[in-house]
Amino acid sequence: MKKFASLLFVAILGGGITLGAYKLLENETQTEVSNLTATSSYTPVKYNGTPISSTNADFTEAADRTVHAVVHVKNVQTSRQPRSLQEFFYGGGEMRKGLVGAGSGVIISPDGYIVTNNHVIDGATELDVSLNDNRTYKAEVIGTDPKADIALIKIDADNELPYLPFGDSDSVKLGEWVLAVGNPFNLTSTVTAGIISAKARDISEYDSNPQSFIQTDAAINPGNSGGALVNINGELIGINTAITSQTGSYVGYAFAVPSNNARKIVEDIMEYGDVQRGILGVSGTSLNPSIASELDIDAVEGVYIANVEFESGAKKAGLQKGDIITNIDNIKITKFPDLAGYLGTKRPNDVVQVTYSRDGESKTVPVTLLKYSSYVIEKPGLEVREASPKLLKEYGVKNGVVIAQATNDKLKRYNLKGIIITEVDDEAVNSVEDIKRIMSTKNPNEPVSLSFVSKGGEKKQIIFQ
Structure with missing residues (x-):
């Protein structure tokens, strides 16, 4: 009997200890969970102070305003349709009009000025413009910028037209x-x-x-x-x-x-009457880790200057090969398109503040932009600029103009930039004006002979049919 009583006491004591421990553990667990919930740092993602789940952008007003200022542009061209083999080989035939392409345009003023792409209106004999209310007008080309693929055309309407304001x-x-x-x-x-x-x-x-x-x-x-x-x-x-x-x-x-x-x-x-393009006077490349490694520099963002043009604003401001442009007018420059895009909004004689890095030190200098003077030789499709005396001396020639870029898509894959053209149709050229004069006297269907001098001093003459 005493033995049984002892066992019962031990069992009750053990159960009490177990129950007490369980209650204690339960309380501690509840406390920890409660504290975790109270001190949680998780909050829903927000945009401008508004939870994403409640964001409701309303496009109706912008859409209604815009559709009335966007027009349909039709490119109509006249072509000659030969009716016999003789007319096919020697010219002649019936003149016919046809729709070559169509695109869109944006009315930017109440008196009918319209911005569109140059490739939409390129080669057009006539331009038909249809408004959102189905009214149709003939348009005239005011000017174009093929490089930026922008064209300005105009229609004459009887009343003021809806238009879109430019944003920033x-x-x-x-x-x-x-x-x-x-x-x-x-x-x-x-x-x-x-x-x-x-x-x-x-x-x-x-x-x-x-x-x-x-x-x-x-x-x-x-x-x-x-x-x-x-x-x-x-x-x-x-x-x-x-x-x-x-x-x-x-x-x-x-x-x-x-x-x-x-x-x-x-x-x-x-x-x-034409586009006034201001240039900084540098050429270079966008930096990235791969190029930075090749150049053995630490910077991986910005524009690395590979060349500074003779007598340019950049040259006069003291910029040198190896400098890295990081800002312009307090706008961060991480790659070349940043620089090109900003300069595309500037004109000759504008002054920009250029921040650059040299040997780990950052400096800011004012640079006056010069006018970009060029001419496109339509056949074969080459844009040329004036060549500096220093550049001519480097190539070992006394005269010529320099190729700025190829405008023909087939030629863009070749590295033609920097090659000197010394003669056109066996006539020496000293300036862009000489090129303009010679080309103005030629029939567009005539072949063009160009004499080149490459960077290695090699001379070559090519006839473009």
Whole structure:
């Protein structure tokens, strides 16, 4: 009996200890969970103070304002249709008009000025413009900038037209909502929405002068060219220009000329009759880890200066080969398209503040931009500029002009920049004006003979048919 009582006491004591320990553990666990909940640092992701779940961007006002200011542009060309083999080989035949292509345009003033892409109106004999209310007008070309793929045309309407104000393309931000408005596949007044995917994007694989585009994932297809890219306030921030696609249709990569660049081109054409392009006077490359390793430098962002042009504003300001441009007018420069895009909004004699790095030290100097003077030899498609005395001496020649870039797509893949042209049709040339004079006397169908001197001193003559 005593033994049983002892066992019972031990069992009760053990159960009490176990129960007490369980209660103690339970209390501690509850305390820990309670504290974790109270001190949690997790909060829902927010944008501008508004939870994503409640974001509701309204595009209706911007869309309504934009569709009335975007027009349909039709490129009509006249061609000769031979009716016999004799007319085919020797000329002649019936003249016929036909629709070659179509695109979009943006009305930018109540009196009928319209911005579009140069490739939309290129070669047109007539331009037909249709408004959103189905009114149709004939348009005239006021001026073009093939390099930037921008054209200015005008229609004469009986009353004031709806138009879009220019926005500030420099202020747009990645992820910002945008609308693309145009006429894809001849479907008029089409609105698509997307975001800003990238800024200062260069898509020219072989072009020696990078351009700066706004990239968006708003659906853009053939026929959208020349249309409007607008923000949700209905302000024009870009002219839709190109897409990157293996099929030729939308896959999520579309590009627009920034509005600041388009506006400057339009103002130049209206005020001066042509585009006033200011140049810094440097050539170089965008830095990245691979190039930085090759050059044995630490910087992986910015523009590395490979050459400073003779008597340029950059030369006079003291910029040298090996300097790295990091800012211009307090705008960060991470790659060459950043620099090219900003300079595209400037004119000759404008002064810009250039910040550069040299031997680890940062300096800022004022640089006066010079006028970009050039001429395009249509056949074979070469843009030429004046050659400095220093450059001519380096090549061992007394006269000539220098190739700035190839404008013919077939020639862009060859590194022709910097080659000297000394003669055109066996006549020596000393300046761009000499080239203009010789070419102005030629029939466009005549062959052109060009004499070249390469960087290695090799001389060559090529006849372009």
